[in-house]
Amino acid sequence: MSDVIEQYFVKNEPYYRPVADEVKLYEAAYSVRMPMMLKGPTGCGKTRFVEYMAWKLGKPLITVACNEDMTASDLVGRFLLDAQGTRWQDGPLTTAARYGAICYLDEVVEARQDTTVVIHPLTDNRRVLPLEKKGELVGAHPDFQLVISYNPGYQSLMKDLKQSTKQRFGALDFNYPQHDIETEIVSHETGIDSAIADKLVSIAERARNLKGHGLDEGISTRMLIYAGNLIAKGVDVHAACRMALVRPITDDPDMRDALDAAVTTFF
Template sequence: MSASVDPNQYTVKHEPYYEAVGDEIALYEAAYSARMPMMLKGPTGCGKSRFVEHMAWRLKRPLITVACNEDMTASDLVGRFLLDKDGTKWQDGPLATAARMGAICYLDEIVEARQDTTVVIHPLTDHRRTLPLDKKGELIEAHPDFQLVISYNPGYQSLMKDLKQSTKQRFGALDFDYPREAIEIAIVSKESGVDEKTAAKLVQIAHRARNLKGHGLDEGISTRLLVYAGQLINKGVTPLAACSMTMVTPLTDDPDMRDTLNAAVQTFFG
């Protein structure tokens, strides 16, 4: 399987736009030079995935991303035998593929996966840097350039959905949050094409909504949703409609909370 996988298909060919908010780029580069497994912690839509893409581009490494979910099994990560007209053949999973080729493997929202699934990453995240393929009877020794990166949203932690300490303590970690106001305005303007004045209004609405987290909202308005709103405005959609579609309706079904959010939108675009 590994011989037929072209690393170029996983190469990030164009620079993903990423606006640094601190020294996270230098810290990540140092971690990669040590091949340290990394954990990115922060709220939904604050730039964790974009950061990984940007770093893969900077480091010129292939990037294999896995969106974790509660139905994902260890075989989905590691690989399985498949039937075809010639009988059975082994198919590497994304983790095995990344370990063989020396890619960065990014497990997005890892706490969504079952704990019995996540334990398969343990041998790759300590001095062994190996991946046992028990069903195949093979032990993969990770390529020297391989690195494992995971992300999760601490805001959704619970007793049922959190990483074991035995997993957490295998990783270095970087905290992510929504960018500072000036940086977020620049990001929204650049990514959506709206002028900075409009971007500033969108960011101000987001700040008001983020203050409601834990007081009626599970999550604040993400930078990603601000970019969506800006893109619609840039396509000629009225700001009120664009904000309702991207910054109000996706967040909540509660009528009172929608009224509160719509009032914030009206304040800036009414």
């Protein structure tokens, strides 16, 4: 295996708690190299799921955090100048296609649409990546798979995937886990008592009910783990919740008071 790709293998098993049949469905999709789209709110476990599946399948994983300044060259590669002259540097998408990695484009709608169209030839029966600047056509390795994720509830009309892009993917819906499963996840990831984890999840559920009624986003599982880690380090529960759960998601004084009251209710 090339040294280029060796660094992208997931060496240790990531903790992932299945909530339905998503593991079996993803394995079936990978077996036919179907491009996959993971849809769900921020911090609900999409990225952890991809890491777990890459580990389970024994495949390297190249993750790209998409942003509005990302160009097609950031994905496919560019010519660079060094002491020897001009040389070509593969981008993460090209590296994944050459060596048979899973390429994960996280929050893909943050990228410009003229950037995301470069994935089209890789996501149909052609499975090729044209490097126009280099004059090369890269045929995707048999193990290559493209995975994208995005948060449908957070998109505007200006930031959404084209239908011509969406219809190239199979899709799995993700959401925050059921109460008992989320409690188990928070307790496992932080080492805190399950009774405290249960209360943190209850606070999160209160906040999620306020989405669209003063909050753009609810409290995510990721945020609960942050709070649990603080509590495990001896931080006062109320201070940990203010710091990790309440203050990050709103600046509105009334909404902060309401969420602080929810924390006091459970603790």
